[in-house]
Amino acid sequence: MKKERAITRRDFLRGTAGVLAGVALGHGCTLEASAEQRPKVILVRHPDAVAPDGSFNGDIIQSILDDAVKILLGENEPMSAWQKLFKKSDVVGIKSNSWNRLPTPKEVENAIHRRLKDAGIPEEKIAIDDRGVLSNPIFLNSTALVNARPVRTHHWSGVGTCLKNYIQFVPEPSAYHPEACSDLGKIWTLPVVKGKTRLNVLCALTPQFYGRGASFFDRRYVWPYKGLLVGTDPVAVDALGAELLKRKRIAFFGEDKTLDVPPIHITVADKKYHLGVSNLSRIELVKVGWQEDALL
Amino acid sequence: MTYRLGKSFYVALLAAAVVLVAFTALCIESSQAAGTMKEETSMDTKLNLPAEVDGWKWDGKEERYDSKTIFKYIDGAGEVYLAYGFKGLVTRRFEKPGKPLLTADVYEMGSSADAYGVFSFERQDEEAGIGQGSEFGGGLLRFWKGDYFVSINAEGEGEDVDKAILGLGRAIAESITKTGSRPELISYLPGKNFNLVEKNVYFFRSHVLLNQRFFVAHQNILQLGPDVEAVLAEYGVGQEKVHLVLIRYPSEKRALDGMASFKKAYLPEARTKDIVRTEDGKWAGAEHYKWFVTLVFGAATEADAERLLQVTEINMKGKIQ
Numbered sequence: 378m379k380k381e382r383a384i385t386r387r388d389f390l391r392g393t394a395g396v397l398a399g400v401a402l403g404h405g406c407t408l409e410a411s412a413e414q415r416p417k418v419i420l421v422r423h424p425d426a427v428a429p430d431g432s433f434n435g436d437i438i439q440s441i442l443d444d445a446v447k448i449l450l451g452e453n454e455p456m457s458a459w460q461k462l463f464k465k466s467d468v469v470g471i472k473s474n475s476w477n478r479l480p481t482p483k484e485v486e487n488a489i490h491r492r493l494k495d496a497g498i499p500e501e502k503i504a505i506d507d508r509g510v511l512s513n514p515i516f517l518n519s520t521a522l523v524n525a526r527p528v529r530t531h532h533w534s535g536v537g538t539c540l541k542n543y544i545q546f547v548p549e550p551s552a553y554h555p556e557a558c559s560d561l562g563k564i565w566t567l568p569v570v571k572g573k574t575r576l577n578v579l580c581a582l583t584p585q586f587y588g589r590g591a592s593f594f595d596r597r598y599v600w601p602y603k604g605l606l607v608g609t610d611p612v613a614v615d616a617l618g619a620e621l622l623k624r625k626r627i628a629f630f631g632e633d634k635t636l637d638v639p640p641i642h643i644t645v646a647d648k649k650y651h652l653g654v655s656n657l658s659r660i661e662l663v664k665v666g667w668q669e670d671a672l673l
Numbered sequence: 674m675t676y677r678l679g680k681s682f683y684v685a686l687l688a689a690a691v692v693l694v695a696f697t698a699l700c701i702e703s704s705q706a707a708g709t710m711k712e713e714t715s716m717d718t719k720l721n722l723p724a725e726v727d728g729w730k731w732d733g734k735e736e737r738y739d740s741k742t743i744f745k746y747i748d749g750a751g752e753v754y755l756a757y758g759f760k761g762l763v764t765r766r767f768e769k770p771g772k773p774l775l776t777a778d779v780y781e782m783g784s785s786a787d788a789y790g791v792f793s794f795e796r797q798d799e800e801a802g803i804g805q806g807s808e809f810g811g812g813l814l815r816f817w818k819g820d821y822f823v824s825i826n827a828e829g830e831g832e833d834v835d836k837a838i839l840g841l842g843r844a845i846a847e848s849i850t851k852t853g854s855r856p857e858l859i860s861y862l863p864g865k866n867f868n869l870v871e872k873n874v875y876f877f878r879s880h881v882l883l884n885q886r887f888f889v890a891h892q893n894i895l896q897l898g899p900d901v902e903a904v905l906a907e908y909g910v911g912q913e914k915v916h917l918v919l920i921r922y923p924s925e926k927r928a929l930d931g932m933a934s935f936k937k938a939y940l941p942e943a944r945t946k947d948i949v950r951t952e953d954g955k956w957a958g959a960e961h962y963k964w965f966v967t968l969v970f971g972a973a974t975e976a977d978a979e980r981l982l983q984v985t986e987i988n989m990k991g992k993i994q
Contacts, residue, residue, distance in 0.1 A: 383938040385890040386970070390952035477828070554752070589795040595811035596830060637885055 416610035445607035465497035474526035478594035529585035534558035535640030557638035562646030612653025723844035729767035758783015773829025785853020790876035873907035
């Protein structure tokens, strides 16, 4: 059998590693072989979404989420947008994130939950869960999912974003850790979630932009960005979330300080699993509201 | 508004993928290490961990993990610890009414070199004067002493919380009575005369961990493994950085094999001298001495690369018979 040539630092120095990387990942993608669609992602921010003491303003979060969904769906009124996403007959799971240091804010969960009820979905057909999704009857019988979690750096996947948030839908999450969780996109092809996600809400209210190590949380690297990234394409939302953290690292450190691993799973979700668009030049970013130090 | 960027982000992501292809290897290496490791849960007899510090009281519960169960505690992140000969972990939590919870994690590693290694791998903050090497920043204290690596953090902040974290750290360090040595390889490194950045000296045994701090090759071209010791050192000021990797193999034959493998993959054009000019205009070189291999990356001139290699060898010759 022909032995694979080692890819070294010198390949990067001579600029040939991009091609080799595609081969190494087992798919011969090129830099321009992206999806044809041009997904829309809404960045919405408000200066009072997070108070100086770190608490979240539920009313403002409800309002900016409504704005984002309205613009995303091209509607004039928020409720008509929500009703475009969900039917009264839907059974909806709100996939949250319960990591104790930086969980999905209750205010975000409540804002989504409220609008699902406003859209006519009965209370008993809605559930919010994270680590219990595989034993939660609403999630197991769901017809629709809302994916809501904070954006932060992550030891195993580079960044913890919407794609990563579905790792609790497999019985052995650690099986997805190899190669920087590059195969997270595969989870989105499993019957329990496939085709169900109607909305991705990446909470950039207090993102964590840097970290080292397995259980890393460092308050120095969390900042009140006071925003949400909202879209129907999880790959596009995540690509922008990763870029936001990268730009914050550059602003903070003066360079893009290396993470434990780079967030390659976002590109793989695009190229291998065709879940969306990771190429930033092919994403339509719509910025709404407060724009000070927006970075994107 | 339409968002447009150049290709740089995309190229960076794809290029970075190469580093990650090797990541599976760490899992394999780690699981192999775990499989051959003798399970020890004898921390009770070795350590007398504190029950109270500054009014924070131990809740009386203790969680214990070994090389098979560590994944349950740190969400699958045990591979890093297993790559440093992880033996066991004891976790205690400390409570004080109206104050944030403190968590102390005490890891027993394969050797003092390994305890230093896991500490050095994630080090980024200033020395806190606890144990044999420590750092404290952002409410997280990390230190090593003897065969132990210890991590203490709080679920909130405050001056009294920081004081309690440091106090708990000192108490745990005192309970570890046996000290250990840093990896001997560090003593062979060219020092401050060459602008060694001491905070950026890393000890490791796995090529995957080397690549996380300084990417050399996605394959294990240096033939590293659990029975090999290596240090990565950074030299320089500002943006001009030179990296040196010093490796000790278990035998001269293994060192020669590692050197040959590296030269074939990284310095294929090298002839009489094992120093070449790389594509960035800088110089990379390699040197073999007994069961050691030294590598230099990013030197400004050929003479600079040669000098670092020579000084490392002189340092070794002065200490190795």
